[in-house]
Amino acid sequence: MPLFFLLNNIHFSLEILGALVFLIVAWLAFDAFIIRRDFLTVSRVIGFVFLLVWQVIHALNFPSDILNLIGYAAYLGGIAFILYNIVRESAVERPEFKAVFLLPALTALRQPFNIVATIGFSLITFISFRQYKREFKKSLLPFWIAFLFLTLGSLTSVFYTSDSLSTVWIIGHLLELVGFFALASWVWSYLQLRIREELLLIFISFALLMAVMVSLTFSTILISRMETQTKDNLLTDARVLDLAILKLQEEALAKAKLLATRTDIKELLKENNFIELEKLSNNLLQEEKLGFLIILDKEGYVVLRAHALTKKDDNLSNERAVEKALAGESLVTIESSPVEKFSIRAASPLMKKEELMGAIVTGFPLDNVLADSIKKITGLETSIFEKNVRVSTTAFNPDGKTRSIGIKQTDNLVTQTVLEEGKDITLSTTILSRPFIASYLPIKNADAQIVGMISAAKPQQEILETANATNQLTLIIVIIIMLVLILPIYFITRRLGEEVA
Amino acid sequence: MKFRNYTKWGLIILLIAGFGIFLLNIIGKSFIQEIVQEVAIETAEGKVFGINIGQEAPHWELLDLDGNTIILSDFLGKPFILTFWTTWNSMSADQIKIFDEYLSQNEKGIFEIVSINNQEDKSIVLNFIQRGGYQVPVLLDETGKVGELYKVRTLPITYFLDKDGIVQDVFAGALSQEMLTEKVQKIIH
Numbered sequence: 212m213p214l215f216f217l218l219n220n221i222h223f224s225l226e227i228l229g230a231l232v233f234l235i236v237a238w239l240a241f242d243a244f245i246i247r248r249d250f251l252t253v254s255r256v257i258g259f260v261f262l263l264v265w266q267v268i269h270a271l272n273f274p275s276d277i278l279n280l281i282g283y284a285a286y287l288g289g290i291a292f293i294l295y296n297i298v299r300e301s302a303v304e305r306p307e308f309k310a311v312f313l314l315p316a317l318t319a320l321r322q323p324f325n326i327v328a329t330i331g332f333s334l335i336t337f338i339s340f341r342q343y344k345r346e347f348k349k350s351l352l353p354f355w356i357a358f359l360f361l362t363l364g365s366l367t368s369v370f371y372t373s374d375s376l377s378t379v380w381i382i383g384h385l386l387e388l389v390g391f392f393a394l395a396s397w398v399w400s401y402l403q404l405r406i407r408e409e410l411l412l413i414f415i416s417f418a419l420l421m422a423v424m425v426s427l428t429f430s431t432i433l434i435s436r437m438e439t440q441t442k443d444n445l446l447t448d449a450r451v452l453d454l455a456i457l458k459l460q461e462e463a464l465a466k467a468k469l470l471a472t473r474t475d476i477k478e479l480l481k482e483n484n485f486i487e488l489e490k491l492s493n494n495l496l497q498e499e500k501l502g503f504l505i506i507l508d509k510e511g512y513v514v515l516r517a518h519a520l521t522k523k524d525d526n527l528s529n530e531r532a533v534e535k536a537l538a539g540e541s542l543v544t545i546e547s548s549p550v551e552k553f554s555i556r557a558a559s560p561l562m563k564k565e566e567l568m569g570a571i572v573t574g575f576p577l578d579n580v581l582a583d584s585i586k587k588i589t590g591l592e593t594s595i596f597e598k599n600v601r602v603s604t605t606a607f608n609p610d611g612k613t614r615s616i617g618i619k620q621t622d623n624l625v626t627q628t629v630l631e632e633g634k635d636i637t638l639s640t641t642i643l644s645r646p647f648i649a650s651y652l653p654i655k656n657a658d659a660q661i662v663g664m665i666s667a668a669k670p671q672q673e674i675l676e677t678a679n680a681t682n683q684l685t686l687i688i689v690i691i692i693m694l695v696l697i698l699p700i701y702f703i704t705r706r707l708g709e710e711v712a
Numbered sequence: 713m714k715f716r717n718y719t720k721w722g723l724i725i726l727l728i729a730g731f732g733i734f735l736l737n738i739i740g741k742s743f744i745q746e747i748v749q750e751v752a753i754e755t756a757e758g759k760v761f762g763i764n765i766g767q768e769a770p771h772w773e774l775l776d777l778d779g780n781t782i783i784l785s786d787f788l789g790k791p792f793i794l795t796f797w798t799t800w801n802s803m804s805a806d807q808i809k810i811f812d813e814y815l816s817q818n819e820k821g822i823f824e825i826v827s828i829n830n831q832e833d834k835s836i837v838l839n840f841i842q843r844g845g846y847q848v849p850v851l852l853d854e855t856g857k858v859g860e861l862y863k864v865r866t867l868p869i870t871y872f873l874d875k876d877g878i879v880q881d882v883f884a885g886a887l888s889q890e891m892l893t894e895k896v897q898k899i900i901h
Binding site for chain 1: 835844888
């Protein structure tokens with residue numbers, strides 16, 4: 212069970228608890244409204260019902276934007292109604308506002324909704340605190356404490372997005388939990404004398420508790436099964452990637468050897484006929500479907516690069532494959548070069564009657580284009596790392612325009628297992644603060660040294676959505692059952708109440 | 713008493729300012745985007761990067777990777793997107809990948825995407841397209857004449873043409889999937 216899902220489930224249960232507390236408060240207010248029948252009381256009912264709606268939508272994590280917007284509207288509307296109610300209710304003196312609470316709001320403008328909510332909550336806290344002080348209403352103590360914690364909780368929510376999970380997230384949810392408990396204890400003090408409501412609420416709470424437990428158990432089992440399955444599949448896919456790279460290496464070596472036997476190349480090289488050599492190598496590049504083609508002289512200087520004609524005259528004799536070729540042997544390896552960067556490179560000597568003329572280097576760059584072609588086949592986000600730096604990838608940055616390359620893999624577990632021990636690893640991880648399952652495999656060069664790694668990753672969004680959908684369904688069913696059962700229980704409690712009286 | 717009045721007004725002003733910033737944050741973004749796009753297209757008498765919006769796209773005749781001659785009027789009758797790129801400009805090479813993903817995810821046949829490679833050897837372009845398995849149609853502007861005709865100064869640059877070949881929109885720089893979808897919606901309707 213990865214941390215991400217665990218926290219997702221905690222979030223779910225906590226928000227449902229909040230919904231329950233708001234429901235009780237709304238209920239009590241509604242009871243008061245039946246007796247008083249004025250707008251003031253009904254504003255409190257509406258306020259808490261709105262908060263209840265927000266809590267449910269917030270808990271279920273709907274993917275739809277419209278529902279979330281409705282949720283936020285209910286959230287802010289609810290706060291506004293409660294604020295109105297509490298301002299109008301303080302009979303002694305209308306409170307004076309102070310600008311203390313505006314400071315945190317101005318520092319973080321990223322999440323305007325949460326900021327407004329924080330301001331709303333803080334005002335409620337402040338006013339109820341004033342009321343508590345001025346009117347010596349002891350019963351208000353848990354109320355303002357509850358809203359104080361809710362304020363702090365919503366303040367922390369300004370600093371995290373729902374995608375990223377961090378210590379701030381945990382602190383925020385803890386604060387919320389305390390807030391809900393304080394509010395529950397406030398409402399409980401009113402309930403103690405009313406047996407009917409008490410019974411009903413106990414019934415509802417237990418039903419909800421059961422619903423939460425059942426849906427969480429289900430989704431947990433589901434998630435862990437889905438996850439193991441995805442991991443297995445992913446590892447297979449990553450092994451296919453490994454094979455693909457091996458195949459490319461063999462292909463490069465075979466083609467280098469083949470090209471080295473061509474007499475026309477040797478002739479043109481001997482005659483220093485570079486114009487014809489350019490034409491020929493261009494054709495070869497196209498016909499043989501090579502990633503790149505380099506012709507070197509016997510000292511290792513680049514005579515021409517068929518794929519980049521303007522770049523030549525540099526010396527490549529310090530490269531492993533070239534070194535071997537200039538010594539008369541063919542070799543394929545994976546290494547970095549100034550022009551082609553990190554690539555599969557095969558070199559073969561150009562010999563003219565036992566005499567070394569130069570060498571041919573050919574192969575395939577391990578670049579974005581290669582990653583793209585792999586993604587076309589596997590459908591997985593593919594990345595290639597040189598040591599621990601991502602040099603090519605199919606994943607784009609959040610702006611959707613640029614690739615997220617140049618980033619270091621900092622997860623010690625990955626670098627330790629893959630780069631140092633040379634084993635593959637499959638794990639749940641976050642990439643750009645989204646949950647992914649990723650496989651990493653080492654890339655080895657001709658000398659069996661680990662020069663990098665290749666990774667295939669699959670977003671866990673699907674799994675998360677399935678889990679949330681199960682939660683939603685279970686909860687909805689339980690609520691329907693509850694509504695059906697609530698009626699007979701309501702009548703029974705009413706009779707009980709009458710008989711006790 | 714007076715002091716309290718000040719604080720009260722101060723608070724009101726702060727609240728209004730806060731609310732204003734909040735509103736700007738939500739609504740303002742759409743305005744800002746519009747403005748930036750307008751500026752990008754309209755400066756220097758409406759001709760920064762290329763052809764005026766509303767003008768007819770210049771005619772061309774180019775070879776594709778299979779050696780067939782393709783002319784602009786082959787595409788008339790459907791809205792289409794014309795993008796200029798090279799393999800060595802990583803931003804425009806990535807643009808090909810973005811177009812490719814767009815093509816694989818969206819309904820085909822409503823509009824066409826054509827990419828014109830600017831002054832590169834066929835072998836290099838073919839190599840790039842084949843290795844990546846990209847489905848975007850490529851035409852070769854080996855002499856750079858068409859690029860000159862369309863006043864290509866930056867890469868990538870993308871023209872959105874309607875079914876009659878009239879330029880409806882120009883965008884200099886990389887287009888993300890989202891921006892592409894948005895712009896395509898505009899030229900289709």
